[in-house]
Amino acid sequence: MTKRVRFAPSPTGYLHIGSARTALFNYLYARNQGGKFLLRIEDTDLARSTEESTRSILDGLAWLGFAPDEEIVYQSNNADKHRAIALKLLEEGKAYRDFTPKEDRGDKDVKAAIVERAREQKNMRDNQFRDLSREESDAKAAAGEPFAIRLKVGETGKTAFEDAVYGLQERDYSEIEDLVLLRSDGHPLYNLAVVCDDIEMEITDVIRGQDHLTNTHKQILIYEALEKTPPRFAHLPLILAPGGKKLSKRIHGEIVSMTTYRDAGFLAAAFRNFLALLGWSAGEEREIYSLDELVEKFSLEGIHRSNAIFNFDSNNSRRWTDDKAMWMNAEYIRTMPLEEILPFVKAELKPAKLWRDEYEDEDKEWFEKTVDLIRERFFTLKDFSTQGRAYFSEDFDFDQAAIDKNLKKFPDLQAWLPELAERFAPVEDFTHDRIEEIVKQFAEEKGAKLGQIMNGSRALLTGLAVGPSMLAVFETLGKEKSIRRLKSRVAWNQ
RNA sequence: GGUCGGUUCGUCUAGGGGUCCAGGACACCGCCCUUUCACGGCGGCGACACGGGUUCAAAUCCCGUACCGACUACCA
Numbered sequence: 105m106t107k108r109v110r111f112a113p114s115p116t117g118y119l120h121i122g123s124a125r126t127a128l129f130n131y132l133y134a135r136n137q138g139g140k141f142l143l144r145i146e147d148t149d150l151a152r153s154t155e156e157s158t159r160s161i162l163d164g165l166a167w168l169g170f171a172p173d174e175e176i177v178y179q180s181n182n183a184d185k186h187r188a189i190a191l192k193l194l195e196e197g198k199a200y201r202d203f204t205p206k207e208d209r210g211d212k213d214v215k216a217a218i219v220e221r222a223r224e225q226k227n228m229r230d231n232q233f234r235d236l237s238r239e240e241s242d243a244k245a246a247a248g249e250p251f252a253i254r255l256k257v258g259e260t261g262k263t264a265f266e267d268a269v270y271g272l273q274e275r276d277y278s279e280i281e282d283l284v285l286l287r288s289d290g291h292p293l294y295n296l297a298v299v300c301d302d303i304e305m306e307i308t309d310v311i312r313g314q315d316h317l318t319n320t321h322k323q324i325l326i327y328e329a330l331e332k333t334p335p336r337f338a339h340l341p342l343i344l345a346p347g348g349k350k351l352s353k354r355i356h357g358e359i360v361s362m363t364t365y366r367d368a369g370f371l372a373a374a375f376r377n378f379l380a381l382l383g384w385s386a387g388e389e390r391e392i393y394s395l396d397e398l399v400e401k402f403s404l405e406g407i408h409r410s411n412a413i414f415n416f417d418s419n420n421s422r423r424w425t426d427d428k429a430m431w432m433n434a435e436y437i438r439t440m441p442l443e444e445i446l447p448f449v450k451a452e453l454k455p456a457k458l459w460r461d462e463y464e465d466e467d468k469e470w471f472e473k474t475v476d477l478i479r480e481r482f483f484t485l486k487d488f489s490t491q492g493r494a495y496f497s498e499d500f501d502f503d504q505a506a507i508d509k510n511l512k513k514f515p516d517l518q519a520w521l522p523e524l525a526e527r528f529a530p531v532e533d534f535t536h537d538r539i540e541e542i543v544k545q546f547a548e549e550k551g552a553k554l555g556q557i558m559n560g561s562r563a564l565l566t567g568l569a570v571g572p573s574m575l576a577v578f579e580t581l582g583k584e585k586s587i588r589r590l591k592s593r594v595a596w597n598q
Numbered sequence: 599g600g601u602c603g604g605u606u607c608g609u610c611u612a613g614g615g616g617u618c619c620a621g622g623a624c625a626c627c628g629c630c631c632u633u634u635c636a637c638g639g640c641g642g643c644g645a646c647a648c649g650g651g652u653u654c655a656a657a658u659c660c661c662g663u664a665c666c667g668a669c670u671a672c673c674a
Contacts, residue, residue: 314667
């Protein structure tokens, strides 16, 4: 049978890192099994769901490259079906009308209220409307009394299922409340909606966050009431914030949003790779995997049971996100095939107004060589338009520290560097070896250390204290630009 | 409170009775390379939560404790 899995986010915020990994694992599993990867937007909570969130989630998914194999299902569109199913269960006596007025929690903390309630509640079956006769129930309903529909959970027994990650899970009925299927306002609730949709979409394997592990028992009860075979479940460990706390959109903000990484110049391939290794391992000492390799290696057996921490430090701009994610992105940037990174560089340069169409035409060779030269020490795509700016534009900034350390500290350079420019002027073959000859001889003549000349030149030519070999920089920038920049007074006056 | 789950270097992890005085990666620190910064190479720091069992042998199995987490909603 063809495997069918789904990623089912609720649109109450952007696509965050935990959801993204859930999507990734679903995607990998589907591809590995030759199955289908589906997408369902769980927008049953009208109050919290927003179109903007849906768009953001879709954007994030698109960036990661996970296109669903079938049309996107919007859960709210199925509300009528869910209602009908709840009514059918009511008809069959497997559910009942609960006329208890909806609890008004007011401003109370939801979490605290639940705990308080749980502490008091002894018997999950003590609802006075549970065994109301059909006539009485119908009469009250007909009289217009509002009611919720609850599933009638058995007096004794237990639910059990074999989780692909966590193993055998059992739960006694006495631990499970008669769950609400339909709210008194007629809206279906999550557990009902999920089960109905998963059945309708013919989902064979449900791969989702561990926070749903205990919900699963309730859902199994619904499957049983509906006389359907539940899918196979695989629950994923959670991704936590530093300190082992829950990663929250409210507290941690943009740091957990997928679009943040896209906008920060991450490569989707690198981020996917990083995500894959958070809670899963192929059981080998390897870190870098292409998508195809992940698909090939992926298995539910390789998923861990313990939560992982996503590291970042919001007080440290250098460490704004997980070190390993950043390292992996840098690794991809410097090692991926040159022709593959070129489109990304173009996309980065264009909005920064650093792009010229010649880079794909007569200057293609120069462009490729330059990208290859500078990518070596870049971490994100953003670096091409910031640190790499001097290679693509005459309008670049000078780093004050670079000027102080490599220029002003050696006043002689003020005269020397323009002099070096004069030495360059008559040179025909402005290439690495020839440049080296000239600079070395020049330094010798002046009794200066080679590094002094090189670093001073770097400050003038690139505005930075760090970068590729100066010989390569001279050659890449070319004779004209090198001369012009060596003679420029801008940095000296800064 | 109850139920369920988890616990290997700071972090991601390998390992599932002997091959482990625990391996890799990131981070950090040295050294080498070097005109700078990276890369790369070499090395260092650094962990089986705790306590009991079982066993000739336990990071690996069992029990308890601690800690962390999830769930316990007419949220999803």
